[in-house]
Amino acid sequence: EAGVAQSPRYKIIEKRQSVAFWCNPISGHATLYWYQQILGQGPKLLIQFQNNGVVDDSQLPKDRFSAERLKGVDSTLKIQPAKLEDSAVYLCASSPQATSGNTIYFGEGSWLTVV
Amino acid sequence: AQSVTQPDIHITVSEGASLELRCNYSYGATPYLFWYVQSPGQGLQLLLKYFSGDTLVQGIKGFEAEFKRSQSSFNLRKPSVHWSDAAEYFCAVGNQAGTALIFGKGTTLSVSS
Numbered sequence: 001e002a003g004v005a006q007s008p009r010y011k012i013i014e015k016r017q018s019v020a021f022w023c024n025p026i027s028g029h030a031t032l033y034w035y036q037q038i039l040g041q042g043p044k045l046l047i048q049f050q051n052n053g054v055v056d057d058s059q060l061p062k063d064r065f066s067a068e069r070l071k072g073v074d075s076t077l078k079i080q081p082a083k084l085e086d087s088a089v090y091l092c093a094s095s096p097q098a099t100s101g102n103t104i105y106f107g108e109g110s111w112l113t114v115v
Numbered sequence: 116a117q118s119v120t121q122p123d124i125h126i127t128v129s130e131g132a133s134l135e136l137r138c139n140y141s142y143g144a145t146p147y148l149f150w151y152v153q154s155p156g157q158g159l160q161l162l163l164k165y166f167s168g169d170t171l172v173q174g175i176k177g178f179e180a181e182f183k184r185s186q187s188s189f190n191l192r193k194p195s196v197h198w199s200d201a202a203e204y205f206c207a208v209g210n211q212a213g214t215a216l217i218f219g220k221g222t223t224l225s226v227s228s
Contacts, residue, residue, distance in 0.1 A: 033215055042207075042220045043205070045217075108158045
């Protein structure tokens with residue numbers, strides 16, 4: 001079974017530029033998450049989708065971050081304009097349903113450096 | 116406020132020695148507890164999880180964890196550490212409703228020979 005796929009794996013951009021990350025969850029998984037992991041910290045939820053609807057985006061900095069999940073499958077996370085403090089690993093994860101007992105599977109992450 | 120605390124930022128253990136990583140949580144509802152491991156440059160892999168029932172849960176790679184409600188703890192243990200266990204370990208808490216997990220800041224495990 002294929003895992004959660006993310007691209008690009010690594011990206012270096014200058015501040016005020018834009019960047020987009022793509023995620024393909026495990027086939028059939030209805031729930032998709034984007035987490036931000038800053039060096040030395042644990043992952044922090046940015047946004048959670050159930051199919052193509054947003055369940056929780058309370059911690060998404062909406063002035064610069066946006067995310068979409070068209071057709072309830074792939075998802076894209078965009079940052080525009082980027083700030084130095086956005087340097088982090090962006091982890092995509094998926095689970096069959098957002099209910100108890102379901103394991104959340106993580107991708108390998110997209111590493112962003114803003115200079 | 117809901118939170119997870121991992122008191123130890125970095126632990127070094129000799130190969131073959133036992134290991135215990137601490138995790139304390141603060142959660143209003145009945146907690147669902149998880150331990151994940153992250154190797155350098157990799158995503159997070161689930162080691163084990165606790166929802167209910169037996170408070171001692173077994174996971175992959177020889178790890179186990181014990182849920183102690185009175186202490187709000189979910190410590191991870193392994194009787195004999197291997198060099199390949201060197202990684203970062205994250206404790207996380209969730210709930211029955213399936214809202215997203217809250218993670219601790221992690222504990223880095225180094226294994227010395």
